[in-house]
Amino acid sequence: MARNRLSIWPFLAVTLATGCQKTSTPAASIAKPAAEAPRVAGPLTADESKDLCLADPGGAEPLDQAVRSHQKKARELPMKSDEWVGVGRQWVRKARIASDPGFYVNVDGCAAVALQAEPNFAPALELRSLVLMNDHRFDQAWHVAEDILRREPEDVIALGTLSDALLELGRYDEAAEAAQRQMSVRPGMAAYSRGSYIRWLKGDDRNAKIFIRDALYGRDAQDPEPAAWTFVEAATIFWHLADYDGADAVYAEALKWVPGYPSALVGRARIAIAKEQARRAIEYLDKAYRMRPLPETAWLLGDAREMLGDAAAAREAYERVVQQGRRGDRLTLALFYAVKNRDVDEALRLIEEERAVRGGIHVDDTYAWALYRAGRIPEALKASQRAIRLGTKEARLLYHAGAIRIAAGNAAGGRKLVRQALTLNPHFDWTGAAEARALLDAKPKTMATN
Amino acid sequence: MRRIVLAALTVLLALHAAPARAHTVGVSRGEYRVSGSTLEAELVFARPELAAAVPGLDADHDGSVSAAEVAGSGRLLDDVIVRGLEVRVPSGPCEGRLENAALTEQDGLAVRATYHCAGEARPLSIRLGFLGALSLGHRHIASATVPDGETTRAVVYESRPEFQVGAPEGAAAGAASTVAWPLFRLGIQHILTGYDHLLFLLGLILVGGRLRPLLVVITAFTVAHSVTLGLAALGVWAPGPRMVEPAIALSIAYVGIENWFVRDASRRWLITFPFGLVHGFGFAGALREISLPSSQLPLALASFNIGVEAGQLAILVLVLPAVLWLGRSRWFAACGVKATSAAIALAGIVWFVNRLA
Numbered sequence: 024m025a026r027n028r029l030s031i032w033p034f035l036a037v038t039l040a041t042g043c044q045k046t047s048t049p050a051a052s053i054a055k056p057a058a059e060a061p062r063v064a065g066p067l068t069a070d071e072s073k074d075l076c077l078a079d080p081g082g083a084e085p086l087d088q089a090v091r092s093h094q095k096k097a098r099e100l101p102m103k104s105d106e107w108v109g110v111g112r113q114w115v116r117k118a119r120i121a122s123d124p125g126f127y128v129n130v131d132g133c134a135a136v137a138l139q140a141e142p143n144f145a146p147a148l149e150l151r152s153l154v155l156m157n158d159h160r161f162d163q164a165w166h167v168a169e170d171i172l173r174r175e176p177e178d179v180i181a182l183g184t185l186s187d188a189l190l191e192l193g194r195y196d197e198a199a200e201a202a203q204r205q206m207s208v209r210p211g212m213a214a215y216s217r218g219s220y221i222r223w224l225k226g227d228d229r230n231a232k233i234f235i236r237d238a239l240y241g242r243d244a245q246d247p248e249p250a251a252w253t254f255v256e257a258a259t260i261f262w263h264l265a266d267y268d269g270a271d272a273v274y275a276e277a278l279k280w281v282p283g284y285p286s287a288l289v290g291r292a293r294i295a296i297a298k299e300q301a302r303r304a305i306e307y308l309d310k311a312y313r314m315r316p317l318p319e320t321a322w323l324l325g326d327a328r329e330m331l332g333d334a335a336a337a338r339e340a341y342e343r344v345v346q347q348g349r350r351g352d353r354l355t356l357a358l359f360y361a362v363k364n365r366d367v368d369e370a371l372r373l374i375e376e377e378r379a380v381r382g383g384i385h386v387d388d389t390y391a392w393a394l395y396r397a398g399r400i401p402e403a404l405k406a407s408q409r410a411i412r413l414g415t416k417e418a419r420l421l422y423h424a425g426a427i428r429i430a431a432g433n434a435a436g437g438r439k440l441v442r443q444a445l446t447l448n449p450h451f452d453w454t455g456a457a458e459a460r461a462l463l464d465a466k467p468k469t470m471a472t473n
Numbered sequence: 474m475r476r477i478v479l480a481a482l483t484v485l486l487a488l489h490a491a492p493a494r495a496h497t498v499g500v501s502r503g504e505y506r507v508s509g510s511t512l513e514a515e516l517v518f519a520r521p522e523l524a525a526a527v528p529g530l531d532a533d534h535d536g537s538v539s540a541a542e543v544a545g546s547g548r549l550l551d552d553v554i555v556r557g558l559e560v561r562v563p564s565g566p567c568e569g570r571l572e573n574a575a576l577t578e579q580d581g582l583a584v585r586a587t588y589h590c591a592g593e594a595r596p597l598s599i600r601l602g603f604l605g606a607l608s609l610g611h612r613h614i615a616s617a618t619v620p621d622g623e624t625t626r627a628v629v630y631e632s633r634p635e636f637q638v639g640a641p642e643g644a645a646a647g648a649a650s651t652v653a654w655p656l657f658r659l660g661i662q663h664i665l666t667g668y669d670h671l672l673f674l675l676g677l678i679l680v681g682g683r684l685r686p687l688l689v690v691i692t693a694f695t696v697a698h699s700v701t702l703g704l705a706a707l708g709v710w711a712p713g714p715r716m717v718e719p720a721i722a723l724s725i726a727y728v729g730i731e732n733w734f735v736r737d738a739s740r741r742w743l744i745t746f747p748f749g750l751v752h753g754f755g756f757a758g759a760l761r762e763i764s765l766p767s768s769q770l771p772l773a774l775a776s777f778n779i780g781v782e783a784g785q786l787a788i789l790v791l792v793l794p795a796v797l798w799l800g801r802s803r804w805f806a807a808c809g810v811k812a813t814s815a816a817i818a819l820a821g822i823v824w825f826v827n828r829l830a
Contacts, residue, residue: 063500063519065579071502071614078628083655083773085662124498125610125630159497316609349525351497351608 067132069139075132076110080117089113097133107137108146115153119248122285122315127157145171149180156184159380161191177208186217193382195224195413212241216253223260224384226414231260242280251281258290263417265448267294285311285320292323297450301330318348318355326453353377354389361392362454371397384410384420392423395430403427411440418444418451422459429462438463499608503629505617507595507638512560512567512588514599518607520582526606527553538582543574550574550584557603560588567594595619595639604631653776660780663756664788669721669824670752671788676728676817677745678789678796679810686739691789693742697749698756699778705757706774717754722824724748729818733811756781 067075077098080090090113097106111133118126131154137147148171155164168185171178182205189198199221206214219234235257242250254277261270271294277287288311295304304327312320325340341363348356353373360370370393378386391406407424425440441459450456499522506513520538524531530546531538543550551571560567567590574584590597604611613629617638627636664670677690705711728748735741756777799805 063502065581067500067614074614074626075612075628081633083659123610123630123632125612128498128500128610128612129628157498347609350606351499 067135069136072132072135072139075129076107076114076136078129078132080114086113086117086120090117097136102140104137104141104144104147107133107140108144108150111137111147111150115150116248118157119252120281124157127154130154143174145175145178145181149178149184152181152184152188156187156191161188161381164188165192179205179209179213182208183213183217186221190221191381191383193384193386195221212238212249212253214238215241216256219256219260223263224413224415226416228260228264228416232257235260247280248284251277251284251287254280255284255286255290258287262290262293263448265450267297267450270294283310283314285315285317289317289320289323292320292327296323296327296330296453299330301327305331312343316343316347318344318352318359321347322355322359330453354381354386357393358389361389361396362452364396367393367396384413384415388420388423391427395423395427400427400430404431416447418448419455420444421447422451422455426459426462497608498610498612501607501611501613503613503615503617505599505615505638507597507617507619510590510592510594512590512594512597512599512638513572513585514558514560514588515583515585516554516558516613517577517581517583520576520580522608522611523582525608526603538576540576543576543582547571547574553603553606554584555586557601557606558586558588559600559602560590560594560597561600562590562592562594562597564591567591567597596637597639598635598637600635601629602634604629604634653772656773656776657780657783660777660782661784661787662780663777664781664784667755669725670755672817672820673721673725673728673748673752674785674788675792676725676732676814677741678793679813679817680732680735680741684797686741687793689739690742690745691785693746694749694752695782695785697746698753698781701750701753702756702778702781703753703774705754706777711754711757717751719825719828720751721755722821722828724751724821726818726821726825729814729816729821732814732817 077094080087090110093106093110093113097103097110100106111130114126114129114133118124118130130150134147134150134154137144138151141147148167152164152167152171155161155167164184165188168181168188171181172185175181182201186198186201186205189195189201202214202217202221206218208214215234215238219231219238222228222234223231235253238253239250239257242253244250254273258270258273258277261267261273271291274287274290274294277284277290281287288307292304292307292311295301295307305324308320308324308327312324321340321343325337325344328340329337341359344359345356348359354377357370357373357377360366360373370389374386374390374393378390387406388410391403391410394400394403394406404427407427411420411424421440421444425437425442425444428434428437428440431437441462444451445456445459445463499519501516501518501522503517504515518526521536524538527546527549529549530542532542532545533539555569555571558569560569567588569586569588572585572587574582577583588594599615599617601613604613611630615625615627615629615636617625617627617636619625619639623639625636625638629636674691674694677694678687701711703709727744731744799809802809
C-alpha cells in the first residue's frame, strides 16, 4: 500500500495514507490494538502454512517456474529456513506481478514454516513484516521491523518496512529517518523512491523529482516490476503538478517495462479523463480492471462513462466501486462516498474504522471530507488542518481544505486554497474539480455545505 | 553465505513493503468428507469477512455477528454459501442443503452443508463460486477426504476457484488455454535460449550442401527429440540430467569433429537420430520443472513441442539460407566450415567438462 499511494493520487488516500495527528501521541498509537478484522478464524496450523507455501502457483510463466523450482528445493531441504524464505520471496514477486494480494497469504505460509525451524530468522521476519503491511497491520509490521533491526541494524528490507509502516501510521519524521537510514545503508532504487515520496509529501516536489530520477538509475531489466512501479511513482509526481503530457509519457515507459501494468494504465486513464478523452480512458480502465478489480479503477471508469453521458453505465461502474470497496478497501470507499456526496453515514463509519489502524494525511483528508459532507464543519476543519499540515502539493487536499474553510466562515482563506488547488492541477478529479470551479464562481453567500 | 543465497530480490522486497494497494486478505478453511453419494462440507470463515460478504448477516449493523443473527440467517447463508459452493459429479450437479451454521472459537463462523449426488460422489469437482464476494485475494484452504482415507489438499482462490476430489492426480487442471499458450511460448523460449541445442543444429547444417539431405537430418533430429521428450514427460522413462547434459555436450563436440571429415550428409541422419533422442531428454528437463498435473500433460507436451519446433524452424529460416549461400563459396567450404566446426567442437568439449564437474 505504501507505495502505490503515490501512484494513484485521487485515491492516494487509499494508497498511501499518511497521517499526522498521531505524531504527537506515539505511545497511544503503539499500544492501540489493531481494529482490523481478523483475516482467519484462528491461527494457521503448521500443515496449513506448508500447504500455502507449497501451493501450486498455476500457470506456466517463468515466474511460476521459479516458484516451483524454489518449492522443489524447499521440499528437498525442509530443515533449511533459507529455502522456505526463497519460496516466499518468489510469492512476493508473484503477488506484485499478478496484482493479487492473496499471494501474500502464501508468503505468510512460507515465513511461518521458516520461523518454525528458526524462530528469529531475520529473512523470514522480513517476509512476515511485508505480510503485515499488506494486511494493514501497520503497527505490528512496525514492531517486527524494529525487532529485526535490533539484531541487524542495517537490514535494508526491515528499514524499508519500518519507514512504510511509520508513514501509514502518520509518523512522518520517524518514517523519514528510517528512509534516510536505508539510504545510508544501501542507496538505490528502494531508498531513493522512498525518499522521493517523503519529499513529495512535504511539498518539496523539486527534490522529489531528483530522488525519483536517481531511483530510476537503479532499474534492472532482469527484474522489471520494480522499475515499472518506480516509473509510475515518477509519473504521479508529474500528474500532481498537472504536467499531463510528461506524466503520460512516463506511465507509458512503465508499460514498456511491464506491459499491462495496472497502475500505469490507471494513471494514463486519469490523464485521458483530464484531457476529456473519455473513450481512451475507458480502454485503459477496462484493461486495468480486468487485471486488478480495484474500486478506484471502477471509480474512474464511472467518471469516464459519465463524461460520455452514459449515466446507466456510470452507475454500474460506481456500483462496482461499492462492491469492490466492501471487499477490503474502506479508505477508497469512504473517499468515494464523500466525494460523490452519497452514503455519508457509511463513509464516516468506514473512515472511522480505518482511522483505528492507520493515520496519515490522506486518511485525515477523507475523514475531513466525510465530516464536511455530514455538515460537521468544526470537526472537518480540524481534520483538514491535519491533512494539509505537511504542505503536500496535492490538489484534492487543498480543495477539500478550502471548501471546508469557506463553510466554516473563512471565505478568503478558503477561496485561496481552492484557487491553489485548481492552479496546481485543474483536472485533479472529475467531480472535485467541477465542484471547486463552481465554488469559486459562486457568490460568497451561497457557499455552504451541501 | 546465507546472506548471499538470500541476496536475490532484496531490491524488490526493500522497494516497498506494501505493494500496490494493500487489502486485508481473508482466509477460510474447508473440510470436505465424501461418503457414498454424499459430500459433507464444513466451511469456517472469519466472522467479519463473512458479515461483509453476506448482506443481512449482521442484521443489527453493530459490526459483529451474534449467535442469534446466525440462527436467523439460514436462508442468507444457504443462498450465498451453500448454493455458491457448486459440487458436481460426472453425472451432474449435486444438491446442497444447509445443515447448520454456528459461531466457533476465535471469531469464526462455521457453515455445515450436505450435498447429495445422483451417483457415487467420486470423482467430484468442487467450485467455490462465492469467492468473489469475499475479500479481494481471499484464500480457501481445502482438505477433502474420501472413504479409503486419501486426502486431497488444495488452496483455492478467485482465479482458481475449483478443485477435484477423488479424481486422477492433477484433474484440477485449469482451462486448456491457460496451458497451451504458455507452454508453446516456453517451448520457443527454451530452444531460443538453449544455446547447446542451437549449436548442435548449426553443426548439422554446416555440412551437407544440398537442401534435401539437410532436411532429412533435421527431420530425424526433430522426430527423435519429440519421441524422448514424450517418453520423459509422460513419465515412461527418463535418464537423469547428470547423464543427459554431458551427453548433449558430447553430441555437440562429435558433430563439430565429424564436420571435418564428412562431405556427404545423405546418411548423416543415422547418427543425428540417436543424438536427437538425447536432446529430447534435455528438453524434457524444462517440462519437468513445471511439474504439471498429469491430466494436462498431453496438451502441455504437444504445446511445448510445437513451440520448440517453431523456434527451431525460425532459426533455420534465418540461418539455413545463409549457410547454403556460403556453401557456394570455395573459401567457406575449405576453411569456414572447418573453423566453425572446430569452434563448435571446442564448445561441446568445454560444456562436457563443465557438466561433469
